[in-house]
Amino acid sequence: MAESTLRLEEKVESVTERTTSFWGDAARRFRRNRLAVTGLIIVLAIILLAAGANILAPQGYNTFNGLLAYHFPSWEHLFGTDDRGRDELAIVLFGARTALLVGFSTAISSIIIGVPLGLLSGLRGGALDFVVMRVVDITAAFPQVLFALFIVAAIGSGLLNVILAIGLLNWVILCRLVRAQVLALRSTEYVEAARAMGASEGSIMWRHLLPNTIGPLLVAVAIGIPSAIFTEAGLGFLGLGIDPTTPDWGNMIANARENISYYWHLALFPALALSVTMLAFNFVGDGLRDALDPRDRR
């Protein structure tokens, strides 16, 4: 009797050893996706380049030299120099810091606003849900760039305000997503069971609802980062970005516009940097979606 129980336990153990977890499966699927892995490598490379900007370009982005103005790309200045003789590569590298900073902080701020509101709204329903959803409707009705433009015009430019402006836009997507997930999961059997066993609303939220929304949330955040970088570059392009002295790709493209028919390098390199960054983040986002949602697999 005791022996057979033991054997059964062994069997159970060997079975559990072979099953893989949801996240393990997802990681395996992600690794198999060549495009996603390439995207991730590029994203990591951009982060390293941005972090090491002051090592790679020790002179900084603010070293003026009138004698060097408007040089075309050469071995000495790989991306050429701008109207004030600054090394274009250095500005692009420091611009990566701005772009990444805005991308990641906006992601964090929209999570902080959107996730709790979505959870509460879905779980509580009623008046709170009504109010939150109307705010979401209104925010979504504003044209994106226009809205960011307004906020920046109202509260002034500067790094923090740009992040706030974009964050105030992007939380809507996360809020809707989390609410929809909560509504779908709220009436599932395992949540009913937890409730019947006397679990509090809070513990249902943290232990059952939140973990199940993390997958789609992660995808939305990964796709939100490049869109935030794009909006920031757009604001910089319109001259309403962080401020003219902070290196910023959008701003660089705008400044280069006037002389684009001659000094093409001043517009091309920041435009390429922006495109590559957005592309890489999008590849990672798409890869995450395919990895986390096996139903959608090709």
Added chain:
Amino acid sequence: MARYFIQRAAGLLFVLFAVSVITFTLMHAVPGGPWDATAHNPLPEETRRALAHKFGFDQPLPVQYLRYMGSALHLDFGVPFESPGETVTDLIGRTWPITAVLGGITILFSIVVGVPLGAMAALRQNSWIDYLISSISSLGFAVPNFALAIVFITVISDIYHLLPTGGWGTPQQLIMPVIAYALFPTSQIARYTRVSVLEVLRADYIRTARAKGLPRRNVVVRHVLRNALLPMITVIGPLLPDLITGSIFIEGIFSIPGLGSFFSTSAINRDYPMIMAVTLLYTVLIAVTYLVTDLLYMVVDPRVRLAGEGG
């Protein structure tokens, strides 16, 4: 269906009201006004006060708002500060057709190119054609249109001198802006067409059609495409307001004198009447397009209608 329509229309009015109030308040919360004294343009205090009085800026905000909305209902949005010789309505009437032509051509281009590409990718799933089309569409999804516009101008205009760098009026000047502008919608349409066609290909009625011995071409054209293109209404619909209201970036880079390029200067110069009118215009267009898209979808797809009435 009538109840649904009334509900949606009421929602639309509410959103419009809220957007107009928020815009109005935000605009007046902005520090600095159009008549701030600058080094180039010093204005004496009295003149400034007289101007504020003339435009009603010395009244309380709710009064200003009601007065504004009252005239807005008669399409009177005031006089743009930047171009005082005409009304905002005139200015929009002058610049918007340019933007609408550019946007209209862009939409046509995106549909004509995007749908066949997406369908081709789906019909040859996992072949090299599929991979090529899918990679191009992810590229188009991610690359910002102003970055692509810059690359175009550099290569096509500066290095090879094939096309003019910008301007408006000749067909040659349209080529680069339309392609750069169409990049995103084309990619989106191609991607969704592919998914939609793939889904229909797996449906039972397609298997039945094949099993009946219908030729492949017949099945594809009459059964697959007809059913797969229906959901595309919901993809193309929301693209419309963005495209016909114009891209600030594309118009700015290619020096196209449309609404978009005008709007960016209005925003920077805090031209209140212009900002307010354009925001209202955008919001109405976006809300109406969503409503029409949903209604249209209910008309073409009876399943949605039935589900809506049941729930």
